[in-house]
Amino acid sequence: MGSRWGINRTVGQIYALLYISGRPLPADEIAEALSFSRSNVSMGLKELQSWRLVRLQHLPGDRREHFSTPEDVWQIVRILAEERRRREIDPTLSVLRDLLLKKPGNEDERAIQHRLQEMHDLIELLTRWSEDVQRLETQQLTQILRLGAGIIRLLDLKNSLPLLGAKRRPAQSPPGDSTPDEAALAGEGMDDD
Amino acid sequence: MGSRWGINRTVGQIYALLYISGRPLPADEIAEALSFSRSNVSMGLKELQSWRLVRLQHLPGDRREHFSTPEDVWQIVRILAEERRRREIDPTLSVLRDLLLKKPGNEDERAIQHRLQEMHDLIELLTRWSEDVQRLETQQLTQILRLGAGIIRLLDLKNSLPLLGAKRRPAQSPPGDSTPDEAALAGEGMDDD
DNA sequence: TGGTCTGTTCAGAAAAGTCTGAAAGATTAA
DNA sequence: TTAATCTTTCAGACTTTTCTGAACAGACCA
Known part of the structure; x- marks a missing residue:
């Protein structure tokens, strides 16, 4: 599915592997698991890091770099x-x-x-x-x-x-949050699609 | 921008042209305006139609098929x-x-x-x-x-x-709309991203 | 210092995707 | 029916993207 998403198939597979494996993996294990060349994995991880989708970790007793996805x-x-x-x-x-x-x-x-x-x-x-x-x-x-x-x-x-709307406590909304409601006129922003 | 979106550059350009022109255009005008081959435009329009992003129209006195985007x-x-x-x-x-x-x-x-x-x-x-x-x-x-x-x-x-939540009129919500609120547990759906 | 392990870069091979012209198909008018 | 006009299809040229192996670079250790 990722291939329709501006991220290529290989990178998607690497990400999926990290996500389901649930533990940090080193690049060579990824390469072996997916039968990609080592360099391909290196580039894929680079891209994932630039998207902040994987985190680099060092495990004690292992010199290799390990990668994992956010838990949540x-x-x-x-x-x-x-x-x-x-x-x-x-x-x-x-x-x-x-x-x-x-x-x-x-x-x-x-x-x-x-x-x-x-x-x-x-x-x-x-x-x-x-x-x-x-x-x-x-x-x-x-x-x-x-x-x-x-x-x-x-x-x-x-x-x-x-x-009711007028007299309630204002403390609940997050900091940078304005109170647009019917006030704001020109929107500004776009989700995906 | 469209190129990162599962739709290719050419198709994006065709769509953009139709959108800003604000009137139905025939394929040959599109081809000329964008310097694409006639066949390329034909394929692009096909794809846009399959996405239901353009509508085909016939203008009185013109045999050619005209295409336009939704107004809204x-x-x-x-x-x-x-x-x-x-x-x-x-x-x-x-x-x-x-x-x-x-x-x-x-x-x-x-x-x-x-x-x-x-x-x-x-x-x-x-x-x-x-x-x-x-x-x-x-x-x-x-x-x-x-x-x-x-x-x-x-x-x-x-x-x-x-x-208040309990005693109000239920007529306002659209038809197929359930009333999940805190009830529903497993979600089902995904926007983009 | 050299050897080993790990990670990166890069030129070019391979694959995937895009675009075109030519030909064929449709529709309309005469 | 033919001619004219418009649309679609498709093989292959062309372009872009992806992937690989080889070479390089840095860290660590003995």
């Missing part, structure tokens, strides 16, 4: 989302913004900018959201996800009782 | 998420489930199954969530996204006032 699956999701954002989304947004700063020369260009603006706002909104919720504790995160579309009932509840 | 950016997101789920996530889950049905032969195999189970549950939970919220109206969707991590304050609110 949610940690994996967080890292992946962050790295993709950094590598793919942010540069895209930056290009879009540059284009949006130019003065449109005519009606066509204005229309094009409008479309780009919509795409930009969409991406920004999705990214912001994902940044935001990824900072939550795993436990809170799963609670939200389990709720699914049921979340909308909570929103209805809040809308029907605006008084 | 959210529609694009919905389609992409659905297709990726269908093509990549569902088959993955299915393989994982097969593996989980096998009886573990020893302690190691049991440990491996445990890791696979975690991955399966994670993917399932994310997918379920995305299926779920994608069914919402765009307006509700953006409201939720804008709220970001602020959502957690709503959850707190609900938890602190369990009475």
Whole structure:
């Protein structure tokens, strides 16, 4: 599956092996287990490290470098989302913004900018959201996800009782977290897809 | 950017052109605008159609087939998420489930199954969530996204006032939508990343 | 110092993926 | 029916990516 994901088959296999093995493995064991050349494994591990998806460890009494994946699956999701954002989304947004700063020369260009603006706002909104919720504790995160579309009932509840929303303690939200709600207008961010 | 996304550069360019042009274009105009061979465009459009990302249209007085993208950016997101789920996530889950049905032969195999189970549950939970919220109206969707991590304050609110949660109207949630909340245990689904 | 073990780099082989022109297929109009 | 116009298919040229073995580099030990 990884092959459709910007990471190649070999690298995916190495990662999968580390994930299911559940213990740190040295490069030569990986090469043997998967029948890859030693150099191929070396490069694959390099790439995984650049994605922060594997950690290098030294085991006592063994000179070789050992590699392992994070224990917690949610940690994996967080890292992946962050790295993709950094590598793919942010540069895209930056290009879009540059284009949006130019003065449109005519009606066509204005229309094009409008479309780009919509795409930009969409991406920004999705990214912001994902940044935001990824900072939550795993436990809170799963609670939200389990709720699914049921979340909308909570929103209805809040809308029907605006008084409550206004007078509650603000201490609960994470630090860098603004209080957008209906205020914010242009989104900023994009998850994957 | 598309090149890291399982869709190739050419196809991405065609799509981008259709998106920003904002009107249906025939294949030969696309070929000319992007300096691709006519056949290359034909294949690219085929692929985009298989992803349901472009729609074929016939314009009065013109025999050529014209292609356009959905107007609404959210529609694009919905389609992409659905297709990726269908093509990549569902088959993955299915393989994982097969593996989980096998009886573990020893302690190691049991440990491996445990890791696979975690991955399966994670993917399932994310997918379920995305299926779920994608069914919402765009307006509700953006409201939720804008709220970001602020959502957690709503959850707190609900938890602190369990009475309210129990006695409200159930009509608001979409049809096939269960009411998981703290009930559901094993997730089932995965977004991207 | 040399020998052993481990990790990295890199040129080119191998494989995978992309693109094209030519030819064939469809549809419409006359 | 033929001609005109448009679309699709496909073999092979071309490009890009991946993988390998060999050579190199550094650490450690005797």
